[in-house]
Each structure stands twice: as C-alpha cells, then as structure tokens.
Amino acid sequence: MSVIYGLWGLIGAALALPASIYLLFPPKLRKREEWTEAAEVAKLAPKTPTELVFRHNRVDGWKITSERTTAWALKVSDTEVIALAPQCTHLGCAYHWDDGKRQFLCPCHTSTFSPEGKVLSGPAPRPLDRYEVRIEQGKLLLGKVVESESAE
Amino acid sequence: MMRIVRHVTGWIEHRTGLETAIRNFLYEEVPASSGWRHIFGSVAMFLFMLQAFTGILLAFNYAPTPGEAYNSLRYIVTEVAGGRLIRNLHHWGASMMIVVVALHMAQVFLFGAYKKPREATWMAGVALLLLTLAYGLTGYLLPWDNRAYWGTVVTVQIASKAPFLGPYLSRLLGGEGAIGVVTFARFYGMHVLLLPPVTTMMIIAHVYLVRKHGIAPAPGDETKPMKKFYPEQVYKDTVAIFAAFVILFAMAVAVHVPLERLADPTDTTYVPRPDWYFLFLFQTLKFFEGPLEIVGSIVLPTLAILALVLVPFLDRGRVRRVTQRYAAFGVVFLALLGWAGLTAAAIATTPKTAAVEIDFSAPTEWLQLSPEEMAGIGYFRKENCSSCHAVGDGGAKIGPDLANTAIRKSAAWMIAHFKRPATLVPGSMMPPIQLSDSQLNALAAFLLKLTPQNASALQAAPTFAVEGALIYQANRCGACHLVNGVGMKVGPPLNGTFRHRNKAWLARHFREPQAMSPGTIMPRYPFTPSDMEKICSYLLSLPD
Ligand code: FES
Numbered sequence: 001m002s003v004i005y006g007l008w009g010l011i012g013a014a015l016a017l018p019a020s021i022y023l024l025f026p027p028k029l030r031k032r033e034e035w036t037e038a039a040e041v042a043k044l045a046p047k048t049p050t051e052l053v054f055r056h057n058r059v060d061g062w063k064i065t066s067e068r069t070t071a072w073a074l075k076v077s078d079t080e081v082i083a084l085a086p087q088c089t090h091l092g093c094a095y096h097w098d099d100g101k102r103q104f105l106c107p108c109h110t111s112t113f114s115p116e117g118k119v120l121s122g123p124a125p126r127p128l129d130r131y132e133v134r135i136e137q138g139k140l141l142l143g144k145v146v147e148s149e150s151a152e
Numbered sequence: 153m154m155r156i157v158r159h160v161t162g163w164i165e166h167r168t169g170l171e172t173a174i175r176n177f178l179y180e181e182v183p184a185s186s187g188w189r190h191i192f193g194s195v196a197m198f199l200f201m202l203q204a205f206t207g208i209l210l211a212f213n214y215a216p217t218p219g220e221a222y223n224s225l226r227y228i229v230t231e232v233a234g235g236r237l238i239r240n241l242h243h244w245g246a247s248m249m250i251v252v253v254a255l256h257m258a259q260v261f262l263f264g265a266y267k268k269p270r271e272a273t274w275m276a277g278v279a280l281l282l283l284t285l286a287y288g289l290t291g292y293l294l295p296w297d298n299r300a301y302w303g304t305v306v307t308v309q310i311a312s313k314a315p316f317l318g319p320y321l322s323r324l325l326g327g328e329g330a331i332g333v334v335t336f337a338r339f340y341g342m343h344v345l346l347l348p349p350v351t352t353m354m355i356i357a358h359v360y361l362v363r364k365h366g367i368a369p370a371p372g373d374e375t376k377p378m379k380k381f382y383p384e385q386v387y388k389d390t391v392a393i394f395a396a397f398v399i400l401f402a403m404a405v406a407v408h409v410p411l412e413r414l415a416d417p418t419d420t421t422y423v424p425r426p427d428w429y430f431l432f433l434f435q436t437l438k439f440f441e442g443p444l445e446i447v448g449s450i451v452l453p454t455l456a457i458l459a460l461v462l463v464p465f466l467d468r469g470r471v472r473r474v475t476q477r478y479a480a481f482g483v484v485f486l487a488l489l490g491w492a493g494l495t496a497a498a499i500a501t502t503p504k505t506a507a508v509e510i511d512f513s514a515p516t517e518w519l520q521l522s523p524e525e526m527a528g529i530g531y532f533r534k535e536n537c538s539s540c541h542a543v544g545d546g547g548a549k550i551g552p553d554l555a556n557t558a559i560r561k562s563a564a565w566m567i568a569h570f571k572r573p574a575t576l577v578p579g580s581m582m583p584p585i586q587l588s589d590s591q592l593n594a595l596a597a598f599l600l601k602l603t604p605q606n607a608s609a610l611q612a613a614p615t616f617a618v619e620g621a622l623i624y625q626a627n628r629c630g631a632c633h634l635v636n637g638v639g640m641k642v643g644p645p646l647n648g649t650f651r652h653r654n655k656a657w658l659a660r661h662f663r664e665p666q667a668m669s670p671g672t673i674m675p676r677y678p679f680t681p682s683d684m685e686k687i688c689s690y691l692l693s694l695p696d
Contacts, residue, residue, distance in 0.1 A: 001383045007394040014401060015205065018234045022209055025233035061213070062220070062227030 029059070035134060035141040038083070042138055044075040049084070049097050049104070049115050054142070071131055071142060072097065072104070074115050083131040084117050085145045090124040104128070117148070126150035182385055183369040184376035189263070190367060190385065191392035192256035196280075197355060198393045199249040202400075203287075204348060206242040214294075216340040218333055221296040222414045229411065229513040236513070240404035246288055248400050250429045253284050258484055261463065263474050265368035271464035273361040276354055278460050283351045288427055290343040293336065297512070301415030302424035304339070305331055306434075310449045330417065371473045411513035421654045423503060432494035435501075510693055515609030518617065519695045521601065522638035523630055526621030526690075528598025529613050531591055540582070544607025551582060554599055555607040566596040594625060620690020623683055632674070635694060643674060648696040658688040 036056040044050055049072045057064050072084040084104075088095045093108035103120055104113040111122030118127050132143030165171040182190075213232055215224040228235035257277065260266060266274035293304040308327035312318045326334030379385070416422075426434050433453065440448035459466070467480075510516065518526065532538070537554070544555030561569075565576065570592050573582035585592065602610065624630070630639035635646050649658070661668040662677040662684060679687060 001387055004383065004387055004390045007390050011394060011397050014397070015202075018237050019205075019209055022232060022234040022238050023212065027227070027231040027233060027235075062215070062223045062231075 027061075035143050037139050038071060038142045039073060039140045040138055041075065041078060041081060041135055041140050044073055044081065044140070046075050047115070048099075049074045051097070052083070052140075056142075072128075073140065079135060081133055081135065081140055082116060083133050083140070083142055085129040085131060087129070088124060089119075089126050089128060089148070090122070095128075178380075178382035178386065180363065180366075180381040181378040182367045182381050183373040184379055185370040185373050186367050186379065186385060188388055188392075189259050191389050192252055192259055193362070194389040195392050195396050196249065196252045196256055197359075199245055199252060199396065199400075200351065200355070202397075203242060203245050203249065206238050206245060207344065209238050210242055211344065216294070216336070218296055218336045218415070221294060221336070222411075225295050226411060226512060230515065237404055240407070240409050241400065243409045244400055244403045244407065246291060247427075247429070248396065248403075249284055250288065252396065253281055257281060262477060262480050262484060263368065263370065264467070264471055264477060264480065266464040267368070267467070267471055268464070270361070270365050270368060273358060273365065274464050275461055276358040276361060278457070280351065280354050280358060281460075282457065283347060283354060285429075287343060287347055287351075288429065290339040290347070292427060293339045294343065295411060296336070296415045297412040298415055298419060298422050299412050299425070301331065301417065302419075302422050303426050304335070306424050306426070308335065310437075313446055314450050315446065368471075371471060408511075409513070410509065410511045412509060413512060419651065421650065425502065428495070431498040432491050435494040435498035438501075510614070515612045517606050517609040518613035519693070520636060521610070521613070522597070522636050523621045523624045524594045524638065525598045525601055526613065526618055527591075527625040528594040528596070528601075529610065530618045530622040531587060531595045532598060533618070535585055535587075535595075543602065543611060544604045555602045555604045563593065563596040563600060566599060567592045570595065590625070616686055616689040617693050620686040620688075620693075623679070623687045624690065627677060646691055647694045649694055650692040651696070653692070655685075655688045655692065658691060659684050662687070 034057065036054055038052045038054040039050075052071045052073050053068060054071070055066050055068055057066050070086045072086065074082045074084070076082060086094055088106040088108065088111055090106065090109055090111050093106050095104045095106040095111070095113065097103075098105045098112075101112075102115065104115070104117075106112070106122065106124070109123050111124035112120040113124070113128055114120055116127075117130065119125075127148045129145050129148050131145055134141040134143065161171060210228065213224060213228050213235065215221060225239070229239050230236075260274065260277065289307060292307075293300045308322060308325050308331060311325055312322035312327065314321055322328050324338070326332075326336075326338045413419075425431070436452060437445070437448045440446075510519070518529075521529075540549055541551040542549045542553040542555075544553065567589070569576040569580075570585040570587070572584055573580040585595070587595065598610075624635075629646075632643035633639050633646050634641055639645075653661075657668065661674075662679060665672045665674040665676060
C-alpha cells in the first residue's frame, strides 16, 4: 500500500532534514573575531620572519577558550607586516624557518615556502595562509586567518 | 535491471533468510476483531526509537558534566542550527511516550488481554512502563538547571528513606551528602548507557511474547476467519504513528520548553516540582507526615507497582466481552480520577512561584543593562520607534538602522535631535518625541548600547523587566541603590536580590520598610498591586 510508504517517507523526511541541518549547518556566531595584539612593530627584525607566540580567544562550541597560537611575522616596512598562519597548506604540519636557505621548510613532505609564503617546491597546493593584520600606534594586531587563493 | 535486483535479493535471502523473516513477520495472522485499538504498542515503539534518535543527536553537542551540561544545552537551544527543535522533540517525545504507554496499558487492561496464557507479556509490559518512567526520572536532571537540580534532590531524598535499602540506594545514586558530579554521572550513565539496551531487550521479549501467543482474540473471533497483519493492521499502525508524529512535531515547534537558571544549591526560594506525570506522587506525599511519610513515598508506590504486575493473577475470571467488563472500566475510571485529582491538587496548591522565572533558553543580554537603559527599552517600545527604524535586522524602513554604530552620536546630540529632529538632521521626517528630559536620557542611553550583534538579543528583554525598570527609574531608586554598577551606594546594592528575598518580602518592604528592616531610611512606596508585581519581579531578576 503506497499510503504506508508515503507516510513513512514523510516522517523520514521530517526527521532527516532537521537532523542534517543540526549536524551540518554552522551554529550562530556568538561574537565577532577580535583583534589580538601580537607584538610591537619596532621590535620586529626587518626582512626576516619572526615567530610570534600570543594568546587569543577562540569560540569553541559552548565555550570560549583562550589558547596559545603562533604566527610568522615578516616586516616589509614600518607600515606593512605580513603574518603567516603556522600550518603548512598541504596537510597542516607546523613548518619552520631555515635561516641558511632563507626559506620556510615543512618537515612532513618537504614543501618549501618563500618568506612571504609563496610555494617554492613540494606538494603544498597554495601559498601559506595569512592573518588579517592591522597596525595601530606601533602595535601589530592580528585578526582571523584568511585562506589564501591557490596560486596561478 | 529487475534481474540484478532479483539476483541481489536472492543472494541476501540465501545467506541470511531475511526475506522469509520479514515475510513471516508481516504475514502474521491476527484475529478478525483486531483493528484501531491495537495501534498503541506500535506508536510507543516508534516513540522509543524517535527518543533514541533525538537523544543521540543531542549527545553530539552535549557535555555530560555538571560544569558544562547547562552551557552546552544552552548552546544547543540558542546557537546550534535546529537545536531547539531537536531538544523540544526529545522533551515532548518523553511526555508523549508516557501518555501512549499508559493508553496501551489501559487498552490491554480493559480488554482483559493479559489473561492466560499472556501473563508474562503483561508483566514485560509493566517492566517497560517502569523503564519509561526511569528515563523520565534520570533525564530530568540532565539540563542541570534549578528545576532539574531541585527535582532530583527530592528524588534522591525519597530513595534514601526507603527501609533497609535507603543508605545503599542513596550511595548507588551518588547522592550521599549532596547531589554533584557523581549523581550526575550516574543519572547520565543510566539514561544513555543502561536503560536503552535494557529497554531494547525488554521490547524484544515483549514483542516475541505477543507474537508467540498472538493478539488476544475477542469473544466471537473463533468463528471468523483470521486476518493478516499486513497490510491492514500495518496501515492502521502507520496512520496512528503518523498522527502521533504530527502532534509531537507541532508541539516541538510551537510549545516552548524553558530553561531555568543554572542549578543553584544555595537558592533558598526555589520550589521543586517533578515533571507533570510525577505530580500525583508529589501530591500523595503531602498526605503523609512525619514517620508516616514513607507510606506515601515508598509503600504506596511499591504496592501499586506490585498490584500492576499481579493484575493477571488477581483477575482470573473467564475471558469476557469488553462491554461486560464493568469492574475493569471501574478500575480504570477510578485510577484516572485519582490521578487527575491528585495532579490538579498539586498544581493548585503549588504557590505561584515566589521566584522570577527567567527563560535562559532565550538571549539574556538584557540582564546586564542598567535600569536606565532598560527603561530606555520601555520608551523605545512605547514610542513605537521600530515602526520607522530597523534595529540591526537591516530591514528597509524609513529611518536609519539604529544598531548601525556609524550613525552614533553623543547622548546630548540624540536628545536634542529627539526634541526637534529637523534642526539637527535637515529634512528629517521624524516627529518630535514628547518625553521628559530624564526619559529622553534613558532612551538615548539604550540606543547607545545597541550594536548589530546585540540588537535582537536586547529587544528580547521581557516585558516585566522593562516595566519594572520604568518604575525603578520613575521613583529614582538609583539615587540610593546600585544595579549592574549604576547608581548610588546609600542603600544596599540590589544585584542578586533573588538569593535572599522573595516577592512577598519585597512587597511588604515597599509598603512598610520600618517593619521589615527597622531603622532603615528607605521611604514607603505604596505601589499599586500591578506596579508592585512588576518592580518586585524586576528586582528579583537582577543577576548576581
Ligand atoms: S604537510 Fe607540509 S608538506 Fe605535507
């Protein structure tokens, strides 16, 4: 009897739809990402990336957790700083700065990046992601991480 | 295509016998008289599966510890997409399940379907009823709000008073001393780990027994040919399940399930209540005092359960036509009457909550506003500002969006603008606002608080609080008292009043301050009853 199938279909749909929304849709955003002070611009060495460690607040489900994060900051000039997110764009390993070769090296699958984050070699599909950056009264403020466009 | 399907089903049938099993299940023979009255078991089973489904979904976003349960549930109902619907489905599904299980039992009872050889089926059914109630009891604690906490305090206390077993029961429930993490873990463990598999096994046993003995025939069925379970009965079951589902879904959408204040063991004004289906027990307790208390709390319920279990042995008469089972109808009628009477009495005798209920499943940003800003919301509503202005929702209206911080000017500018709109904003079509200076101040103070993020939350401020704040402002209470950091410290600060005062105390204090706190310099405020209600509610809503 098709009525039986029809009614069960309706029940199934009326449950599957809210359930998928519940599981797959993002929750309402509680507050906007805030800007965190990470360093004083004057103290950053020019042209060489510096690893900055700072605390920032992250909305984590029903909590706001304060966690330590890092950024690789490159001072281009006194009014321009690039801040790179600390994960490799390939599979998320932490990369480090190789001072001798003057490039970033990811130990996992040996991707290398320029000081500005451009991919030099290896499997990384796109340049390193950057933090939103603001400079106010000589202080470097970092916002959220913006995913970089894949090159070319 | 058909050939492939047949091939696959054939393979499955050969390896598992699934098709035959389903066929046997569906083509079971049922008596000619079976029909609509037999739907309740299927509906109960459906509701059980639905509870499991929504329960699992809730568990995906719920942290089962007293420290986080409340916040994660608040997160589910206020932030997670569709979270409120899922929670409401689970909440009302529980209530509906109790109703349906009770109806199922009443039907079986009235028709005498528990008679030989179906005694065991009946007893398994009674076990399922108790399991259903156990879900209600354990699930009640999980939101960890005041209602949950205090309701469970009573439950655990009752268990601890049981003769002989008392101390062991309270240790088992983790409620020795006080209710805390251990009790919570036990209740959660029972609710999600112990009860579901036990219930599943019980359902299997129950259904197996139903199938083993067949649906109980009514007198007269012997002569008529048997019917098949499928499609006729399955159709009726499905229609009933669908109807139940529609009602449940509508309730989940339309009937709000509040969330109270976070569980607070120091709250002395809270009046604990169990969920509606336990109210009759709650009321029964009141008839027994002192040493007799356990009669109401333990003895009577135990006897009632025993009587239920033993029904098939108490009634050993021949199977009779349902229309001749006067005694059975009498019993059901009396039980219903007793239940309804006790429940009604419980509702009637509960004091109208002395405390103020704030719904914490809605935004509560308004709790942080100063009385002046709250009063500003009042003027904002009275002057119907939102008929011309959008507030954070970006709707296209004549005036600018007031939550837009870019149009923000100083309070002085706003007040001047309120009085003569066109002088400050040439060409403004806004009519002048006819309010006193202090009222305009309040309005400006509120508008300065608005941001696109908090606009809708602040607009959700409940009427009682807004009107209470208007009275607070009109009587210049802030000249002596402090609220949310605004005001003076001549009198006591008013935040957290709910902790040590109730409405009756406050009202008397307003009328005759000297009688309540001798030597006070507070003047008398003989408010009208409705104003008194509002100001007291507002004061009791102030957070710590
Ligand atoms: S994760 Fe960095 S190269 Fe693979």
